[in-house]
Amino acid sequence: MIDSFINYLEYEKRSSTHTVTAYRTDLEQVLEFVRISFELHDLSQCTHAELRAWVIDLVEQGLTTTSVNRKIATLRSFFKFLLRSRFIASDPTYKLKSLKNAKKLPEFVQELTIEAVLDENVYEPTFEGQRDRMVMEFLYLTGVRLSELNGLRWADLNLIEDQVKVLGKRKKERIIPITKKLKQNIILYQKVFEERFSKLDGNAYFIVSNGGKQSYSMMIYRIVRHYLDLFAQNSRRSPHLLRHTFATHLLNKGADLNAVKDLLGHASLAATQVYTHNSMEKLKAVFEQAHPKA
Numbered sequence: 600m601i602d603s604f605i606n607y608l609e610y611e612k613r614s615s616t617h618t619v620t621a622y623r624t625d626l627e628q629v630l631e632f633v634r635i636s637f638e639l640h641d642l643s644q645c646t647h648a649e650l651r652a653w654v655i656d657l658v659e660q661g662l663t664t665t666s667v668n669r670k671i672a673t674l675r676s677f678f679k680f681l682l683r684s685r686f687i688a689s690d691p692t693y694k695l696k697s698l699k700n701a702k703k704l705p706e707f708v709q710e711l712t713i714e715a716v717l718d719e720n721v722y723e724p725t726f727e728g729q730r731d732r733m734v735m736e737f738l739y740l741t742g743v744r745l746s747e748l749n750g751l752r753w754a755d756l757n758l759i760e761d762q763v764k765v766l767g768k769r770k771k772e773r774i775i776p777i778t779k780k781l782k783q784n785i786i787l788y789q790k791v792f793e794e795r796f797s798k799l800d801g802n803a804y805f806i807v808s809n810g811g812k813q814s815y816s817m818m819i820y821r822i823v824r825h826y827l828d829l830f831a832q833n834s835r836r837s838p839h840l841l842r843h844t845f846a847t848h849l850l851n852k853g854a855d856l857n858a859v860k861d862l863l864g865h866a867s868l869a870a871t872q873v874y875t876h877n878s879m880e881k882l883k884a885v886f887e888q889a890h891p892k893a
Contacts, residue, residue: 613770625673664700707847715830726795742845745838754801767864846874
């Protein structure tokens with residue numbers, strides 16, 4: 600049944616590889632838990648009691664509220680699929696409640712810090728150095744997701760129109776403009792790319808390993824952490840932090856919320872609105888500093 604659900608995610612919902620992997624891992628974990636704890640060998644046999652016991656076990660293991668809630672969401676999606684497919688007669692997640700989560704504002708890197716991170720003198724003039732620079736610049740200057748960067752090919756770049764075509768969640772395409780500075784650095788990166796790997800194939804991946812293979816998540820994480828460690832004081836130093844920074848800086852400069860939503864590839868405006876809180880904090884600080892009655 601897990602395989603049927605995974606096929607549904609891959610071929611009908613067209614979920615990302617990252618999402619599919621996360622769902623499979625969650626379901627295999629809960630299956631292992633109910634097998635050991637309740638001697639159940641099929642998730643379709645689970646009731647609310649077994650699933651609730653698993654959630655309690657996750658909390659006792661010290662998982663964050665966000666992680667537990669994501670796993671609960673996996674269960675809900677899985678059992679709704681079983682219900683629609685008539686593998687089960689009732690949904691055992693019906694009364695399974697998500698944990699209350701304290702709202703946290705997305706972290707972002709301050710403008711002066713990001714300028715230091717992107718300073719050209721930070722990066723070696725080698726292929727590796729210019730590749731790393733392109734990773735940092737592209738994440739911050741386009742706001743793409745990690746998976747979108749890994750899937751990007753040279754053919755997706757249109758340097759004549761100054762734009763890039765990105766394949767986002769659920770295989771949705773969007774066009775993101777490229778700044779003049781980023782365009783110049785892409786051309787420089789292309790030069791060292793071709794010096795390392797000979798003539799450029801348009802179908803080749805844009806960001807590659809030292810051996811020329813497609814980049815992967817841990818590789819990008821290592822690059823981002825390395826350069827953020829040099830300057831940033833943020834508790835989290837991840838590729839997604841640069842996406843948060845992209846959105847926050849745009850809104851701080853007065854960008855239209857709907858435009859930022861489209862650039863980020865959000866399906867809902869609600870997902871973008873979380874970044875307005877950071878902008879509001881900045882406005883409040885200005886107000887308190889400058890208004891005579893503050």
